[in-house]
Amino acid sequence: MENVEIGKDLLSKEEIIKKYKKRSQFWEVWRRLRKNKLAIIGLIIIILLAIVAIGADFIADYDTIVIKQNIKGRLQPPSSEHIFGTDEYGRDIFARLVHGTRVSLTVGLISVSIALIIGGFLGAIAGYYGNKIDNVIMRVMDIFLAVPNILLAIAIVSALGTSIINLMIAVGISSIPSYARIVRASVLSIKDQEFVEAARAIGSKDITIIISHIIPNSLAPVIVQATLGVANAILSTAAMSFIGLGIQPPAPEWGAMLSGGRTFLRDASHITIFPGIAIMITILSLNMLGDGLRDALDPKLK
Amino acid sequence: MFKYILKRFLMVIPVIIGVSFLVYFIISLTPGDPVKMMLGEEASEESIQEVRDELGLDKPIIVQYFKYISKLVRGDLGVSYRSKRPVLGEIVARFPITLKLTFWSMLVAIIIAVPLGIISATKQYTLTDSICSVAALIGAAVPNFWYGLMLIIWFSLGLGWFPSGGYEGIKSMVLPSITLGTTAAAIITRMTRSSMLEVVRQDYIRTAKAKGVNKKVVIRKHALRNALIPIVTVVGLQFGHMLGGMVLTETVFSIPGMGRLMVDSIKSKDTPMVLGCIITLATVFSLVNLCIDILYAFIDPRIKSVYK
Numbered sequence: 001m002e003n004v005e006i007g008k009d010l011l012s013k014e015e016i017i018k019k020y021k022k023r024s025q026f027w028e029v030w031r032r033l034r035k036n037k038l039a040i041i042g043l044i045i046i047i048l049l050a051i052v053a054i055g056a057d058f059i060a061d062y063d064t065i066v067i068k069q070n071i072k073g074r075l076q077p078p079s080s081e082h083i084f085g086t087d088e089y090g091r092d093i094f095a096r097l098v099h100g101t102r103v104s105l106t107v108g109l110i111s112v113s114i115a116l117i118i119g120g121f122l123g124a125i126a127g128y129y130g131n132k133i134d135n136v137i138m139r140v141m142d143i144f145l146a147v148p149n150i151l152l153a154i155a156i157v158s159a160l161g162t163s164i165i166n167l168m169i170a171v172g173i174s175s176i177p178s179y180a181r182i183v184r185a186s187v188l189s190i191k192d193q194e195f196v197e198a199a200r201a202i203g204s205k206d207i208t209i210i211i212s213h214i215i216p217n218s219l220a221p222v223i224v225q226a227t228l229g230v231a232n233a234i235l236s237t238a239a240m241s242f243i244g245l246g247i248q249p250p251a252p253e254w255g256a257m258l259s260g261g262r263t264f265l266r267d268a269s270h271i272t273i274f275p276g277i278a279i280m281i282t283i284l285s286l287n288m289l290g291d292g293l294r295d296a297l298d299p300k301l302k
Numbered sequence: 303m304f305k306y307i308l309k310r311f312l313m314v315i316p317v318i319i320g321v322s323f324l325v326y327f328i329i330s331l332t333p334g335d336p337v338k339m340m341l342g343e344e345a346s347e348e349s350i351q352e353v354r355d356e357l358g359l360d361k362p363i364i365v366q367y368f369k370y371i372s373k374l375v376r377g378d379l380g381v382s383y384r385s386k387r388p389v390l391g392e393i394v395a396r397f398p399i400t401l402k403l404t405f406w407s408m409l410v411a412i413i414i415a416v417p418l419g420i421i422s423a424t425k426q427y428t429l430t431d432s433i434c435s436v437a438a439l440i441g442a443a444v445p446n447f448w449y450g451l452m453l454i455i456w457f458s459l460g461l462g463w464f465p466s467g468g469y470e471g472i473k474s475m476v477l478p479s480i481t482l483g484t485t486a487a488a489i490i491t492r493m494t495r496s497s498m499l500e501v502v503r504q505d506y507i508r509t510a511k512a513k514g515v516n517k518k519v520v521i522r523k524h525a526l527r528n529a530l531i532p533i534v535t536v537v538g539l540q541f542g543h544m545l546g547g548m549v550l551t552e553t554v555f556s557i558p559g560m561g562r563l564m565v566d567s568i569k570s571k572d573t574p575m576v577l578g579c580i581i582t583l584a585t586v587f588s589l590v591n592l593c594i595d596i597l598y599a600f601i602d603p604r605i606k607s608v609y610k
Contacts (some may be wrong), residue, residue, distance in 0.1 A: 038439075139316075139320075140320070142317055142320075143317055143320035143321055143324055144324070146317050146318075146320070146321045146584055146587060146588045146591075147321055147324070147325065147580065147583075147584045147587070148542040148543060148545050148546035148583065148584070148587055149543075149546060150546035150547070150549065151545070151546050151549070151580055151583055151584065152328075154549065154564070154568065154580075155325055155328045155329060155576070155580050156328055158329070158332065158568040158576055159328050159329050159330075159331040159332045160331065161333065231443075235445055238445055239445065239447060239549075239550055242447050242550060242553070243549060243550060243553050243565050244565075244569065245565075245568065255445075255447075258447070258448055258451070262451065262554075265451060265454060265455055265459060265466075266459050269455050272448070272451050272452075272455075273452070273455075275448075276444075276445060276448030276449075276451070276452070279445045279448065280440070280443050280444050280445065280448070281443075283442075283443035283444075283445075284439065284440060284443035287439065287442060287443055288439065
C-alpha cells in the first residue's frame, strides 16, 4: 500500500519536474525581462499596436473613411471631429494611421519571416557542414552585405515592379545575410556540444539534428535580431513608400502619407508630422523590446 | 604594411565583381523590352532587331554580363535611356555632391557621437548617462526623411535660416548634413558607450588610475584607443547606411546628387543608369570597408602582425 503511494508520489513529482523544467527557461527570461522597464513599455506599446492593427476595421471603415476622398474637407487642422486633422484629399489622418499600422506590421512581420527562413536555413547549413559549403554560402552573403540594405531593396523593387508583395520580398531578401550570419555563429558554438554528439551517436539524421536539436538551442540571438529586424523592415518600407517605390496610394501607408504631405509643409504640416510620430513610436518600442530581450536572453549576464 | 594593404585590396575585388553580377542579374529581371525603351515605341521591327543584335540582348544573361563588365573596366557604363548621354558622365557629375554630403554628415555624426558616448560611459548610471542613452534610443528610431522634413518646417519655413532644398553653397548643406548626421550619431553614441564601458573595466585602466595618471589622459590615451575598433567599425557601417539614406535625404531636400539620380532613373525605367548608380555606390561602400580594415592595422598593431 505504502509502496504504491510512494510510486504515485514519485510519478506526480516527475510530472511536476517535467512541467516546471519546461516552463523554467521561459519564466527565467520573462522574470529578467520584467525588470527592464523600457522593454516592458516597448512590449505594451507593441501589443497595443497589434490590437489596433487587428481591430482597425472596428475603429474606422476602410472604404468609406480611410480611402474615400472628400475634397471639401481637405487640409483641415486637428479638431475634435478629426483629432489629427485631414490630409490633402480630405481623409481623416487618424483613421489612415490606424489602418497604416496594419500595413506596416504585416509587411514588417512577413519580410522578416522571409529573411529568417531563408537566412536561417543558409546559416544553419553553413555552420553545420562547414568547409566548402560554409565558404560558398558565406562569400555569397558577403556580396549581399556589400550593397547597402536599402539600395538592394530598391534594386529588387525596381526590377520586379512596385507592389506590396514585391516590397516584402525585396525588404526580406535584403536582410537575409544578417540572419545567415547570426544563425551560423550560434550553430558553430553549439554543434560540437555533447548533446549534439549524443544525437549523432544514436544515429539521428543530419536534418533531424539541425531541426530538433540545433535550431531550438540557437534561437536566443535570432529572436533578438528578428525583433530589431521588424523595426528595420518597417523603416525600410516607410522609406521606400516615401520615395514612391513602396506601397502605392490610396493605401494608407505611413511613409506614403508623409510623402503626400510634403507639398503642404507650410500650411498643413500635421499631414507630415503624425505619420512620422507613428513610425517613430513603433520603431522605438521594437528597439526597446529587442534590447531588453538581448539582455534577458544573454546567459553571460545571469 | 604594404603587404597587408595589398592583401586586403585583393580580397575586395571578388566582392565587387560579385556585387556587379548580383545587381546586374536583379536589374535584368526588369520586365519590358529595353530596346523599345531606348528607341521609343514607334521604332520599326528592323531597327529594334538591329540594336538587339548590337547589344547582344538575345544572348544568355551571363554573356551579356561579361560584355557589360568588359565595357565597365574600360569606363563605359552604357548610355542612359532617358538623356541619351553616357551613364558614366552623369554619375561623375552627380557623385561629388553625394560624397560631399556624406562627408559633412559623417563629420556631424562623429562630433556629436564620440564625446557623448565617452561622457555617457565615464558617468555610467548618472542623469547625464540616462539623458544621452534615451536621446540615442530616440535618435535611432527617427526615420531620417521625416526628421529632415521637420527640420525644414522649423529652420527653413519657420525661422528662415536655411534654404529648404536645392544645392547652392554651404548653407544648403546644413540641414541635410544634420539630418543624416544625427541619426548616425545615435548609433555611434551607443557603440562608443558600450565599447568604452567594456574597456574602463579592464585592469590596465585601474592601474593607470592607481599610479595617478590624470583622469582625462587615462580616458584619451588608455581607454579610447582601446575602444576604437568597434567605434571605427560602426562608423564604416554607418557610411554605408548614409549612402543608402542619401536616396531619401536628397529626395527630401531636392539635392541633385546620386540618390536623386537613382530615384528618377528608377521611375523612368532607365535601367543602365540604375545599374550604374548601384554598382558605383556598392563599390564605394566596399572600398570604404577596405579603408576601415586598413585603419584597424593602424589602431591595433596586433592585427597588422597577423599579416606579416
